[in-house]
Amino acid sequence: MKSTIVTIGDEILIGQILDTNSRYISQALNRIGVVVAERTSIGDSAEQIVSTLDRALAQSDIVIITGGLGPTKDDITKHTLSRYFNSELIYNEQVGNFVEQLLSRRGIAFTELNRGQAMVPKCCTVLHNAHGTAPGMWFEHEGKVVVSLPGVPFEMVHLIDDSVVPMLAEHFELKAIVHRTMITSGIPESILAERIASWEDSLPEVLHLAYLPAPNVVRLRLSAYEVEEQSAKALIDSEFEKLRYIIPEAIVGFENATVEELVHRWMTENGKTLSVAESCTGGNIASKFTAMAGASAYFQAGVVSYSNEAKRDILGVNMDDIVRYGAVSETVAIQMAEGVKRVGQSDYAIATTGIAGPTGGSELKPVGTVWIAVSTPKGTFATLKNCGTDRGQVIDRATAYAIKLLYDNL
Amino acid sequence: MKSTIVTIGDEILIGQILDTNSRYISQALNRIGVVVAERTSIGDSAEQIVSTLDRALAQSDIVIITGGLGPTKDDITKHTLSRYFNSELIYNEQVGNFVEQLLSRRGIAFTELNRGQAMVPKCCTVLHNAHGTAPGMWFEHEGKVVVSLPGVPFEMVHLIDDSVVPMLAEHFELKAIVHRTMITSGIPESILAERIASWEDSLPEVLHLAYLPAPNVVRLRLSAYEVEEQSAKALIDSEFEKLRYIIPEAIVGFENATVEELVHRWMTENGKTLSVAESCTGGNIASKFTAMAGASAYFQAGVVSYSNEAKRDILGVNMDDIVRYGAVSETVAIQMAEGVKRVGQSDYAIATTGIAGPTGGSELKPVGTVWIAVSTPKGTFATLKNCGTDRGQVIDRATAYAIKLLYDNL
Numbered sequence: 134m135k136s137t138i139v140t141i142g143d144e145i146l147i148g149q150i151l152d153t154n155s156r157y158i159s160q161a162l163n164r165i166g167v168v169v170a171e172r173t174s175i176g177d178s179a180e181q182i183v184s185t186l187d188r189a190l191a192q193s194d195i196v197i198i199t200g201g202l203g204p205t206k207d208d209i210t211k212h213t214l215s216r217y218f219n220s221e222l223i224y225n226e227q228v229g230n231f232v233e234q235l236l237s238r239r240g241i242a243f244t245e246l247n248r249g250q251a252m253v254p255k256c257c258t259v260l261h262n263a264h265g266t267a268p269g270m271w272f273e274h275e276g277k278v279v280v281s282l283p284g285v286p287f288e289m290v291h292l293i294d295d296s297v298v299p300m301l302a303e304h305f306e307l308k309a310i311v312h313r314t315m316i317t318s319g320i321p322e323s324i325l326a327e328r329i330a331s332w333e334d335s336l337p338e339v340l341h342l343a344y345l346p347a348p349n350v351v352r353l354r355l356s357a358y359e360v361e362e363q364s365a366k367a368l369i370d371s372e373f374e375k376l377r378y379i380i381p382e383a384i385v386g387f388e389n390a391t392v393e394e395l396v397h398r399w400m401t402e403n404g405k406t407l408s409v410a411e412s413c414t415g416g417n418i419a420s421k422f423t424a425m426a427g428a429s430a431y432f433q434a435g436v437v438s439y440s441n442e443a444k445r446d447i448l449g450v451n452m453d454d455i456v457r458y459g460a461v462s463e464t465v466a467i468q469m470a471e472g473v474k475r476v477g478q479s480d481y482a483i484a485t486t487g488i489a490g491p492t493g494g495s496e497l498k499p500v501g502t503v504w505i506a507v508s509t510p511k512g513t514f515a516t517l518k519n520c521g522t523d524r525g526q527v528i529d530r531a532t533a534y535a536i537k538l539l540y541d542n543l
Numbered sequence: 544m545k546s547t548i549v550t551i552g553d554e555i556l557i558g559q560i561l562d563t564n565s566r567y568i569s570q571a572l573n574r575i576g577v578v579v580a581e582r583t584s585i586g587d588s589a590e591q592i593v594s595t596l597d598r599a600l601a602q603s604d605i606v607i608i609t610g611g612l613g614p615t616k617d618d619i620t621k622h623t624l625s626r627y628f629n630s631e632l633i634y635n636e637q638v639g640n641f642v643e644q645l646l647s648r649r650g651i652a653f654t655e656l657n658r659g660q661a662m663v664p665k666c667c668t669v670l671h672n673a674h675g676t677a678p679g680m681w682f683e684h685e686g687k688v689v690v691s692l693p694g695v696p697f698e699m700v701h702l703i704d705d706s707v708v709p710m711l712a713e714h715f716e717l718k719a720i721v722h723r724t725m726i727t728s729g730i731p732e733s734i735l736a737e738r739i740a741s742w743e744d745s746l747p748e749v750l751h752l753a754y755l756p757a758p759n760v761v762r763l764r765l766s767a768y769e770v771e772e773q774s775a776k777a778l779i780d781s782e783f784e785k786l787r788y789i790i791p792e793a794i795v796g797f798e799n800a801t802v803e804e805l806v807h808r809w810m811t812e813n814g815k816t817l818s819v820a821e822s823c824t825g826g827n828i829a830s831k832f833t834a835m836a837g838a839s840a841y842f843q844a845g846v847v848s849y850s851n852e853a854k855r856d857i858l859g860v861n862m863d864d865i866v867r868y869g870a871v872s873e874t875v876a877i878q879m880a881e882g883v884k885r886v887g888q889s890d891y892a893i894a895t896t897g898i899a900g901p902t903g904g905s906e907l908k909p910v911g912t913v914w915i916a917v918s919t920p921k922g923t924f925a926t927l928k929n930c931g932t933d934r935g936q937v938i939d940r941a942t943a944y945a946i947k948l949l950y951d952n953l
Contacts, residue, residue: 143753143766146579147722148569150755152562155584159558169556171591174565174582177753181581204733205754206743236731246733266733285756287936312557321646323614323656323676333616343553343587344615345560346695356553409826409847415833416819416826419847423825426901426934434853437819437829437845439838440887447844447857447886476857477850491836524836526697 134305134359136162137189138172141182141200141210142284145174154199154289161293166307167195168358177201179213186217186279194277195301200284202267204246211254211270214281218272220256224248225268228259232266257281260296264288269296278304309362313369314345314354315376317383318537322346329353329379336372339365350385392536393421399543400431400481407539408477409435410448410469412460413487413503417532434477438469448472459498461486466504466515474508481543482508483535487520489527503531507538544715544769546572547599548582551592551610551620552694555584564609564699571703576717577605578768587611589623596627596689604687605711610694612677614656621680624691625664628682632662635669635678642676667691670706674698679706688714719772723779724755724764725786727793728947732756739763739789746782749775760795760802802946803831809953810841810891817949818887819845820858820879822870823897823913827942844887848879858882869908871896876914876925884918891953892918893945897930899937913941917948 138158144150155172162169170193175181182201189196201210215222229251233243250266253259260269260280265288272279280297282289301307317325322344326333333342339360345352355372357365377384386395400407409418419435422428436447441460444450450468458464469484487503494500501522506515516538520530548568554560565582572579580603585591592611599606611620625632639661643653660676663669670679670690675698682689690707692699711717727735732754736743743752749770755762765782767775787794796805810817819828829845832838846857851870854860860878868874879894897913904910911932916925926948930940 143751144755144764145566146569146582147573147720147766148566148571148579149722149724149764151566152582156555156558156561159556161558163557169558170586172556172562172584176580203754203756205736207751207753239731241731242734244733244737246736287931287933290933310557312559314559321649321651323654324652326615326656327654341553341617343617344613345554346613354554354559356557408853411826411829411845414830415838415842416821416829416845416847417833419821419826420824420830420938423827423847423849423899424935424938426899428825429849429903432825432847433850434857435821435826435845435847435849436857437826437833437842437847439833439845440843443818443844443887446888447846477853478856489833489836493839521697523697523700525834528830528834 134167134195134307135170135193136167136195136197137170137193139185139189139196139198140172140174140284141177141198142174143176146176153286154284157286157290158197158199158293161298162197163310163312165298165302166309166359167301168310177207177209179209182210182213183217190274190277190279194305196277196279197297198279198281199289202281202283204250204266210281214270214272214279215254218254218256218274220254222252223255225251225253225259228253228268231261235266260292262288262292264291271300308359309365311357311360311362311365311369312354313366313373313387314352315373315387316385317351317353317380318385320351320380320383322351325351325380325383329376332375332379337368340369340372392533392540394425396536396540396543397422397425397428401427405481406431406433406477406479408433408473408479408482410473410482410484411435411437412439412444412469412485413489414485414528414532414535415439417528418483418485418535421532421536433479434473436473436476444469447476449475461488461498461502461504463504463515463517466506467513470506470508470515471513480510481539483539485531485535487527487531489524490522491524501527503527503534505531505535505538507542509542544577544605544717545580545603546577546605546607547580547603549595549599549606549608550582550584550694551587551608552584553586556586563696564694567696567700568607568609568703571708572607573720573722575708575712576719576769577711578720587617587619589619592620592623593627600684600687600689604715606687606689607707608689608691609699612691612693614660614676620691621664624680624682624689628664628666628684630664630666633665635661635663638663638669638678641671645676670702672698672702674701681710718769719775721767721770721772721775721779722764723776723783724762724798725783726795726797727761727763727790728795730761730790730793732761735761735790735793739786742785742789747778750779750782802943802950804835806946806950806953807832807835807838811837815891816841816843816887816889818843818883818889818892820883820892820894821845821847822849822854822879822895823899824895824938824942824945825849825899827938828893828895828945831942831946843889844883846883846886854879858886871898871908871912871914873914873925873927876916877923880916880918880925881923890920891949893949895941895945897937897941899934900932901934911937913937913944915941915945915948917952919952
């Protein structure tokens with residue numbers, strides 16, 4: 134079963150917002166066996182919506198649309214869909230009452246524009262939006278399904294999970310899509326490709342191999358589309374098993390587990406604890422761990438010691454050493470890691486201190502210079518990394534290197 | 544001048560990665576006056592690439608493609624483009640030598656696959672990629688331009704900035720696109736729309752109004768496409784000026800400045816300093832500030848005090864109060880804010896303590912319960928917020944509320 138995802142909104146085309154809806158919907162559809170053939174983003178234009186719908190319905194069985202359902206004049210998706218399906222807008226009392234209640238709980242008056250949000254095409258099935266004022270809509274047309282959802286990410290997520298996914302699984306006879314990703318580290322992509330070339334050439338036709346390179350890591354993904362789930366999983370497992378003999382030293386793990394997820398799992402399973410002291414990464418490492426449910430079981434403390442005084446007062450870094458070696462130095466990184474391990478009373482600690490830029494660099498320590506320290510029950514050490522030239526890139530890379538350095542020393 | 548952006552890669556369609564390239568390219572094209580008519584993401588399939596190119600060239604003058612230029616077999620963009628333009632691949636010595644140097648600096652052997660990366664369609668202009676092994680390619684075809692770039696975001700960014708943008712500005716006669724966004728706060732979208740309805744109805748036809756609602760904030764964007772820049776800017780300014788008389792209490796600021804950017808600007812301009820103590824937001828607030836260049840001028844310290852001991856030892860929170868009122872309480876939030884203000888020696892401080900979930904909630908304090916405290920030179924106070932039910936949502940909303948609460952009290 135093929136699908137097309139359409140996100141509507143001028144704010145996407147001018148780059149004012151990042152389209153995260155498409156990704157969420159892609160993942161949800163893949164999980165239930167619906168192949169995403171194309172994702173497209175278009176403006177708030179009736180003409181574009183109609184031509185895109187024509188094309189999407191020609192190439193796929195399912196079309197998921199988000200956006201353009203707000204109460205204001207720039208939102209035209211609902212009117213356009215109603216005309217597209219030769220329907221008319223009628224007042225839906227259930228939606229009207231719900232929106233009125235929702236607004237009254239928040240102390241907001243129910244206006245004529247909100248009343249308009251309860252007008253829905255006669256031909257659609259209304260999908261209850263428990264978290265907002267625009268309902269979802271489910272259309273059936275010549276054996277195909279078109280779903281229109283609000284663009285507010287949180288409202289879309291609930292509608293996809295609570296309504297669209299179960300309804301699609303009920304409506305269509307769906308097979309499975311199986312993706313499994315092996316994480317390798319230490320072999321550059323082109324060398325890796327040569328080493329596994331004969332394995333790749335002998336893969337069964339039903340399996341598709343993709344290389345996904347990232348700093349320090351190449352992921353290998355095997356995918357099987359519209360298959361019987363258990364046998365496809367077994368087939369992929371047996372193919373990956375062969376790589377244990379070909380690149381045994383490079384296999385880090387499986388699935389999309391990020392390195393922080395691997396650390397998270399290890400800390401949880403081993404009952405150990407972690408603290409983090411950050412200068413240039415500014416809280417990014419702490420937020421990666423604390424974003425994961427269950428982090429409170431092992432994450433003790435994070436300190437973003439941006440100022441030298443914070444390094445001294447909170448972490449106990451020696452101010453003379455800061456003056457002598459500089460805040461970006463091996464000595465300071467090590468003292469930060471040991472300091473946060475001590476104040477956080479944890480078994481492990483990470484510390485970063487570097488120059489994120491755009492200013493603050495020098496010839497000796499250019500922007501991107503980052504000292505990363507890891508403290509374990511066995512001791513503390515630091516390593517120097519050049520993390521690029523762009524502030525966001527420096528923060529991201531230093532974060533990745535630091536978490537990887539900890540992982541390698543668990 | 545119209546454009547279509549095409550991102551290629553199965554990893555986008557299955558939702559394995561978030562497509563950030565499209566947004567970056569959209570912003571870059573808008574800045575030089577190129578209208579983005581559509582953004583589309585397709586798989587690594589020659590058939591799909593060809594049909595998408597046909598359509599993109601029919602509807603636009605410029606097509607920017609990213610992805611599918613790696614050294615491995617799943618990357619087919621270059622071969623497909625070469626066939627599409629009836630060209631042939633030839634070895635480009637300059638690219639070959641550069642890739643060889645780049646790899647040798649990183650201690651990696653130059654393989655047959657890397658040699659393949661220096662093979663480029665004879666008909667294209669090569670765009671030098673200083674940061675990776677796949678060159679960019681510029682094709683001209685019946686007065687239209689097709690550009691193919693590697694999908695690695697950092698490499699794409701440099702090629703867009705250093706080559707594609709200046710070349711497009713040189714090649715085409717471009718007019719300007721002007722977007723200006725007013726930030727309002729405190730009036731719900733539907734009420735706002737009613738209050739400014741007659742203003743909206745009398746807008747000149749060249750201006751397009753969009754409503755962009757977000758928690759606590761509605762942004763109003765006025766856009767003018769392919770216009771003379773100075774007069775369009777003046778026109779937009781004069782229209783926004785009228786709103787000062789219609790919704791004077793609601794106007795927070797202009798442009799896409801996030802609330803953290805407004806705080807950043809205020810702290811910098813006023814020479815004041817900030818520290819942050821986070822429990823449930825786990826470093827997210829600190830990382831929002833430290834992501835901005837120049838944050839080191841005012842950001843003193845962040846403390847992620849996840850454990851009760853960290854709250855006591857680093858921030859000086861009274862352990863008896865934690866036991867009596869709970870870690871998620873007004874008292875603890877206030878002590879955290881005052882504690883981090885003291886240890887960070889800063890003028891202002893924010894603190895959050897709450898239940899991010901999915902576990903840890905109770906009937907009295909369900910998941911989403913967050914106490915937010917702000918400490919200013921005038922004093923410290925805390926407020927209770929329900930930030931939703933989903934861990935990521937709780938972290939995001941608590942972060943937004945906390946930064947807004949600080950901003951309102953500067």
